[in-house]
Amino acid sequence: MEGLRPADADADAAPAGVIAFDSVSKTYTSLFRPPVRAVEEFTLTIERGEIMGLAGPNGAGKSTLISLLLGYLPPTSGHVTIADSAPRPYVERYGIGYLSELITLNPQWTLEGTLERLAVLAGLPSSVARVRVEAVIDELGIGEHRGKKLKALSKGNLQRLGLAQALLRDEQVLILDEPTHGLDPVWTQRFRDLVQRIRSPERTILIASHNLDELERLCDRVAIIDRGRLQRVVDTRRAAARDVAGTYHLTVAVGAELVPAIFPAAVALGNGQFEVEGGDAQGLNQRLADFLARGGQITALIPAHSGLEAQFREAVRESRDAGGTS
Amino acid sequence: MSRARMWSYLSWQARDFVVERGAPLLIVATLMSFPIVMSLRQLGDAATPTQAATAARYGVLQLFAEFSLICVLIGINGVVSSDRVKGYYRFLFAKPVSIPRYYAQAYLVNGVGLMLTALGVLGAIYALGYPVFPARVLLMVGLVYLSLGGLGFFYSTLARFDWVLMGATWGLAQVLRAVYPAHESTAGRVLNVLLPPFHQLRDVGLQLARGEAAESRTLVWLLAWGLSGLVLGLLILRRRPLAT
Numbered sequence: 136m137e138g139l140r141p142a143d144a145d146a147d148a149a150p151a152g153v154i155a156f157d158s159v160s161k162t163y164t165s166l167f168r169p170p171v172r173a174v175e176e177f178t179l180t181i182e183r184g185e186i187m188g189l190a191g192p193n194g195a196g197k198s199t200l201i202s203l204l205l206g207y208l209p210p211t212s213g214h215v216t217i218a219d220s221a222p223r224p225y226v227e228r229y230g231i232g233y234l235s236e237l238i239t240l241n242p243q244w245t246l247e248g249t250l251e252r253l254a255v256l257a258g259l260p261s262s263v264a265r266v267r268v269e270a271v272i273d274e275l276g277i278g279e280h281r282g283k284k285l286k287a288l289s290k291g292n293l294q295r296l297g298l299a300q301a302l303l304r305d306e307q308v309l310i311l312d313e314p315t316h317g318l319d320p321v322w323t324q325r326f327r328d329l330v331q332r333i334r335s336p337e338r339t340i341l342i343a344s345h346n347l348d349e350l351e352r353l354c355d356r357v358a359i360i361d362r363g364r365l366q367r368v369v370d371t372r373r374a375a376a377r378d379v380a381g382t383y384h385l386t387v388a389v390g391a392e393l394v395p396a397i398f399p400a401a402v403a404l405g406n407g408q409f410e411v412e413g414g415d416a417q418g419l420n421q422r423l424a425d426f427l428a429r430g431g432q433i434t435a436l437i438p439a440h441s442g443l444e445a446q447f448r449e450a451v452r453e454s455r456d457a458g459g460t461s
Numbered sequence: 462m463s464r465a466r467m468w469s470y471l472s473w474q475a476r477d478f479v480v481e482r483g484a485p486l487l488i489v490a491t492l493m494s495f496p497i498v499m500s501l502r503q504l505g506d507a508a509t510p511t512q513a514a515t516a517a518r519y520g521v522l523q524l525f526a527e528f529s530l531i532c533v534l535i536g537i538n539g540v541v542s543s544d545r546v547k548g549y550y551r552f553l554f555a556k557p558v559s560i561p562r563y564y565a566q567a568y569l570v571n572g573v574g575l576m577l578t579a580l581g582v583l584g585a586i587y588a589l590g591y592p593v594f595p596a597r598v599l600l601m602v603g604l605v606y607l608s609l610g611g612l613g614f615f616y617s618t619l620a621r622f623d624w625v626l627m628g629a630t631w632g633l634a635q636v637l638r639a640v641y642p643a644h645e646s647t648a649g650r651v652l653n654v655l656l657p658p659f660h661q662l663r664d665v666g667l668q669l670a671r672g673e674a675a676e677s678r679t680l681v682w683l684l685a686w687g688l689s690g691l692v693l694g695l696l697i698l699r700r701r702p703l704a705t
Contacts, residue, residue, distance in 0.1 A: 202702075205555055207551070207703045207704035227558065227560075228557060229557055230556050233555035235551045237548065239547060239548030239552065240549060240552055241477075243481075253552065256553060257466075257557065258557050261469065297552075300552065310555075
């Protein structure tokens, strides 16, 4: 991992990044189409050293928020700041480690050439650039493809290239949009490890993803947005140790016939598996004790939905309900 | 800080010019040179060396009067809009790079690339055995690039189909000049000043290529149009968001 530690001896070091959206709205206007409100009154602060997730259904406004953060779009109202600076001046001074949802790079470029030129744009001195390019190629396991044109790379390898270029310089702000999209399980796990390694008290990381499990594993907090509005912010560190889940998947080895009597709302899923209600902790434990006392044997008890997933469903449902009545 | 990085990136932009625009330029240069080379060959032994040199010089100047226009169109087309349309900007400008500086340098690199292309065409004709090397045609290529190319750069910062807008501007100016001649009405005189003076480009370019004194007012007018386009384009890049 040493290869991915700070290698840029840039004296003009970036200030620790704190990202702030303050009542930000963005409306797309067009001559020929009605205006589209992509983001509305969005307020969120991402603290230094924090890994923040951004979750939302398709069209919720995630990409617009990221474009606002990179200064590719101006807000219609409100303010976006990075370390108290407007986005574009910040980016032009310090750069941001950014992985786009789509790897939009010239398909005629080679993998190695792409990293070399982006290392130059990242401001790395040529001697350092070479070392860094090799380090990220090694870290992301794309060495065997270094001479290939991007158009010849698979989706997974393109995604790894996207991650590699985001890590070229030791940026203090990282924005990763759907980082595990197209990665196989092995590389998904390696990505998780990588994020944990590059985590630092000075680095702020924003991860936008549809993969709630991913966000729950990696992020300190997850902002759930729908219809351009921030619905809620879930503290995943607390959510992990939260109250009893609403429903569980209960798998039994012995005593399947006892389950409906003890869990009246149980739904049989087959092969000794049931979806059972959670309720309060005391009630759940009492029912489980009852089941065991009657000779039943449990092989697994897993929350049917993760804490984040449950919150996500609830937030989106509330948003849709509110949208339907407004 | 940023400037040092951008100069380091110059070689990559030069490589992009060769890869993306080299083949079209080579094809156009070959196709346009071919008839002239053939006609000079037909002239062959019938002409004295002096006559042959005069004919060759005339042919090369006529070639460049047309070639400079087309090669500038190829050289400037999509200089900004291509990155925007294809989304390449998303990765490029997440790096600590000034967007106007990046494209100003691309404009410079493409201009130098076109001059070198023109030099290559001249060299090829010379190498074929025609004893003329009118290096002043580079002035013509430079003039066309600075004037028409500046407008192309401006349009490229605004819209996807920059070359269509360039063609439309040129055509509209020609039509309006024909409908409202400058010497017949006040409207014509005003339009003549306001419209881009690209109808003068060929004549002024040929004057420069022949080593004649070009009319300075027209020359300044042409260059001012191009420079204004470039400066406006850079301002737009500074102010206008890249995403849409």
